Amino acid sequence: MTNSLRPHGSQRTPLPQEAVPALPTPRDQEAGQQTTAPPAPSAPTGQKPKQRDAFFDNAKYLAIVLVAMGHAWEPLTDTSRTAEALYMTVYTFHMPAFIMISGYFSRSFDMRPDRLRRLITGVAVPYLVFEIAYTLFKRWADDDPTYDFSLLDPWYLTWFLIALFVWRLTTPIWKLVRWPIPLSLAIATLASVSPDIGDDLDLQRVLQFLPFFVIGLSMKPEHFQLMRRRSVRMASVPVFACALLFAYWAAPRMNSAWFYHRDSVQELAAPPWTGPVMTLALFGCSVVLVSCFLAWVPRRHMWFTALGAGTLYGYLLHGFLAKGSRFWGWYDNEWLHKPLGEIAVTIAAGTVITALCTPPVQRAFRFVMEPKMAWAFRKDPAEQARGRTTTGA
Template identity: 30%
Template sequence: MMGCFAISKDITQKKSRDPFFDNAKFILVLLVVFGHLSSMFRTQNEFLNVMLNFLAAFRMPALILIAGYFSKSFYKKGFINKVIKKTLFPYVLFEIIYSYYNYVLYDYDTFQLSLFMPTMGMWFLLSMFCWNLMLFIFTKIPYSLVFAFLFGIGIGYVDSAESYFSISRTFVFFPFFLIGYYMKPAYFHWVKQSYGKIVSITLFIFCLAIFLVLDPSTMRMYLLGKYSFDTIGHSALYGSFFRMMIYVVMLCGIISFLPWVPKKQMFFTPLGLRTSYVFILHFFFIKFIKTLDWYATGSVWHIIIIPLLTIIITFGLSSRPVLFLTRSAIECKFETMNVRKPYDSVNKAA
């Protein structure tokens, strides 16, 4: 299972699963869609700006941590081939597709394709490939988490790492992948207890206080993990301190989110197995919606439409017809798909 991109077992699941992780992945990818849809309105409302920053503080880090948690079999035979199929293949394919989509949608004069500069969220696929390979190195060195955080801070000194090959984001977010890899099932036990929510509320207040005090635009640039300290306008020393603080905020954000994830199977639990479809395909809708007049000239009141669109897009892209039509492209699988519901065998066993 490739973490939140563990899609090869999503149709013919035979082993019992912990619904907690599937619930978490589905909620997180739903929040990703919501964040992308509402990003335009962030500057029109201070509270919305702060809340979107808070969501960004744990949304991708939590997904990445879960992906690392399910990457413990990286040493097994066939792992590299599996990673290539799950990450590099769809990355190249959808970079081409989205480049052409941009060319048509935005009426560009020329068709532009650059596999070296990921389009929108495609950086995640490229970084996922790198994170899995980096396990071969970091799991063999002492104090690997310390080095991972140091690299995540140090990459902020390199201006050229902002876009090319998603280098900056790869190093900035890798510590969460490595933390997930080192985590054991028992580590998640406390978040499932009632006192976990008390800790969650405390950390939420702490994070909210930080977001209310600091400049939202600066926070956003750090949360994206894409920009160098120089681009943000900070010195190397101040930027290092700020990124360390952001790491603390991200970890607190993850801890404040997890206790609220449902522990039992929900109506959306099986859809947590299909988050890669939502993540990769929702950019078609994001790009199109942003060209519409009501969106381009909208006020903050249009935000009431965003939750509805978020639900429609997320559930729609999690549907079995979409899986049937796009599985070959996203999973690099070309055999006939068994469309049995993924939790059928679990329910029957129960």
């Protein structure tokens, strides 16, 4: 990822290589922490390899815990105003945070063959596998054998993978244009009032979440350092408090579907003028809350830091339990809708997602999440030439 969040003088941390998902696998992040220059032929004896950046691993783990909790709170929102307020607050910033981090680690992406291979094996292949797995799961668990399989209509969590694939491919364009953030925000605004976009590839979400990816592309290490200033941390406390109070007020008055960014205003039965207003308002709120969230992410190594390497695993695997809990009627128990039940659901969600990010789970599912698939690709002529040069030397 990045070698340091503490730039010295006028020196700036080199651009990282791409880490394919915003929830990077260990192999992807290790690649992302290296610079584009090859390693020195003879490194000093005993030199330690580059370490993962604890700050980003911590941020990914804490954000994925909030994702799981948000999914666990959703069935409680009909009967609990507090759960609805927490749900709306978390949904304002947890996916924007992931998407910004993804964009940040896409800054060095180009169409080089090795990076395209990593994009295919780290995003496209997991999308195909989990789209099939989720479809089969829904047919079985929801007793819906006629549910259609479609690669063009992502189901549940797989939308993020297809969105990431599209965003990554457009990275060279955003690096080329002069005002990438305003342009991406204009595209998101237009998408919000364009019902004809349809559901293919979940393009509404792809376009409406696009500005957060572009912001990540435009960020530098010093921007994260600014977020971690003491003044920002102190200001974030009342900001979060105000956000929760506003969400509590808005819970019975506002449609939470606005936070999904998957529908146009026409599909939400809202006047057309609300599209630009809500797009800009939610964008501003999300950026502020993401900054407040990152301001409190620990920089040092924590007990959960190592779990940050497994957030893609937790993200995709917990979807089976999240949907299964609805299909199997787990929330039909009335005690779950009481305060103690809501607390129990929250703790259970955090525990389950933590377990799904652990190294044993990563090892068990690495063949799906990080397939090498050398058999599927032609050998890169440049790599072959380098290999012949090395052998000849």
